[in-house]
Amino acid sequence: MFSSKYSVIPGFWLSLGYTLSWLSLIVLLPLAALLLYASHIHFDQLITILSNRQLQSALKLSLYTSFYASLLASIFGAFLAWMLTRYSFTGKKIIDSMIDLPLALPTAIAGIALTTLYAPNGLLGSLLPFKVAYTPLGIIVAMVFVTIPFTIRTLEPIIKDIPYSVEEAAKTLGATPLQTFLYVIFPMLFPAWLTGFSLAMARSLGEYGSVVFIAANIPYKTEILPILIVSKLDQFDYTGATVISLLMLLISFGLLFFITIIQRWIKPHRLIWFMTHLSLPFFSKKKSS
């Protein structure tokens, strides 16, 4: 019944049974506990928690910092991915092998390192004319560090797949470098870029270890949602923590859904259609000349 196609390879029930049991025990059961706990929360309680000013400012700060961090990470990431696939230069191997370090390095270490680096008396912090550590900017810096590998690694295979001859073809057809980029390269990269951006944003929203040190947890100023959950838990306010968690889950599932939509709907030809209908000024100028 469960198996819709016959297979001669043995082990279906064993592997499916084990997978489902382990999945339920580790992932589904605890999530069910969250939903069960949430189902006991009264509606007016919910309203009170959600209308709390501290929560609202944390939500705003979380969205704001993770959006800008993902934007920066995906721009720097795209630049590094391009350089790593299209250029060869000495030291490229070193860069390439260290791109994944933020994924392997414990987040707490990233946190204390960045805090020390950007503190007012730190190596970089003392050079900069504005404060980074203990401000929202510091949060963004930490988020960029932990998410930049995602943006690079989603773009790299796509850039590798664009043969250089495509650019040459555009050139032989008389396209300027800008036109080549806008009509050939950009539409091919954009879906992956957006996927990398969304992945980075989902990760940034939930990031704690690297952010908690550099943020210094000043309510209304540098308190993001995960930090707020922790402070609720320190006060044994499980109801408040549950509501904020559900809110965060809702946002990250929204982002995941968005990624799926991107992968299914945003295709290069759709982008090209969209861009030719934008009638960008340089395009019409080229036409008339």
Place this chain on the structure above:
Amino acid sequence: MTPIIHKQTTLKRSLLLTLTWLVFGVIFLAPLSIILIEGLSKGLGFFWHTFANPVALSALKLTLFATIVSVILNVIFGVMAAWCITKYEFVGKSLLTTLIDLPFSISPIIVGLIYTLLYGSQSILYPFLMEYNLQVIYAVPGIVLATIFVTFPFVARSLISLMQEQGNTEEEAARLLGANGWQIFWLVTFPNIRWALLHGVTMCTARAMGEFGAVSIISGHIEGLTNTLPLQIEILYNEYNATAAFSISIILLIMAMIILFVRQWCERKITHVTSDAEQ
């Protein structure tokens, strides 16, 4: 191999390269050098002294224990899940795949919370757990469970993508030649997936030994009992003992580097195998 841009003016090229190194230097190199500079700032003697401390040693032991247990359990799960998903067609397969990936999109803080809700004092399971004297929260089992949760999809993921590419014909051929399930797995499938398995293990190890958010909620920070290395780093840092915190960080940084090195080595091995399959 890498297509090199032709007719690139040297000025433009050196400008781009300078920018590359600048971005790389600020984002990647600066934080790493800070770890080394700070960790060794009081000399090697102090560095070793940090580890002579029994509290640090017990944190190291707990980190290793949680990492090893979660890696082993995730390997078993990963192989089972990948086998089930790549070898058979069944209703609900894509839902199962999504659920396996689910832990990646859940914040570690939320992981800490849901395990506290499930096993903590306000849970309906709590009286039952107390009856058998099973302490999960603020104890080692809770730390291990949270670590398994945050590393849940790694092994399954690396195996699924490779096994899907490789297809089932070798297994079918073995079956036709008379092999049983156990022989098919150990003699035919396993030799083909071992690098992907190790690849999954490296990422799983890295994440397990570095997990901070989820573990920090569940551990209760009992020094010498439920403190892992990352939590020990936090405590030392907050006690204004930054040098000691960075000393421990150096050890974890070296472990992370080794893990990355092994991972890249695996990746080369894996691409080698798949390019054979295409021939």
Place this chain on the structure above:
Amino acid sequence: MNIHIKELNKYFNQFHVLQNINLDIRKGELIALLGPSGCGKTSLLRIIAGLEQPSSGQIFFNDQDISNKDIRERRIGYMFQHFALFRHMTVLENISFGLRIKPRKERPSASDILAKSKHLLDMVQLSNLADRYPDELSGGQKQRVALARAMAIDPSVLLLDEPFSALDTKVRRELRQWLSNLHHEIQLTSVFVTHDQEEAMEIADRVVIMNKGVIEQIGSPKEILDTPKNDFVYHFLGETNHFSVGEQNFTFRPHEVILSIHTEKVGYFEATAIDIRPLGAVTKIVLKPKDSDYPIEAQVPNTTRNLSSLNKGDKVYFRPIMDFEI
């Protein structure tokens, strides 16, 4: 061993991929399942092997119903399209696999296994490559290893899925002949799937032509070529020309035409030569009939008289030899 397939049906979701298949394969025969892609030929082969289960119907091996038998009890020698060699094992290890994994009670001694594998290696003429790995072999060598591996378990029947499709043209021709000779030697009941009619005609004792899940015709290559049962079979076996004048319709192969440049005889039609291509033994001439918009293709031996004086744009008269009228 003879194989008897009775009223076999197979559905994939909504698709009826095999429709009421009845087929008898005699002992020692070499049978080709021929048809365009998606005709169900590979599904039929996989069902005979036991890799897939039929939705209904029965399969008999020597009058014994094996429809519900485990795949391992069928003792099938199966060769996959891309050979499915175990890439982490050497050639010798690949070949001996089926013997090494037998339960201890049935397993031959290590020296017997080695002797038998060596013998198979000799049979496929690869004795010098015993310690190579599959990715160090050429396509043709891989195919022969796959065959030796399949033969190691003393199969009751040999099933080959597109055995030559992964090879290049020259190797394909050589191996085709080699396989045919080998079959004559060992006289093992064999079924192979192909989409290449030339391949099927060249080595099969009998050809089963399939289309959209049904068997269109079963017969020896000569029977099928001489008396195609229907339109599909006729078209599938080679290039065809269509030509109609008034009520008359002609369908004929490019070589089934006589050309004339001299006179207007009875039964000849006027046309213009629009392309002339010498192809070695034959010359291909594309004609544009006077009363038709569709060009037809003629192939004549290049020993044909006056062929050399024919130029593009010249008037030519043609007559279809065989009138396969529809």
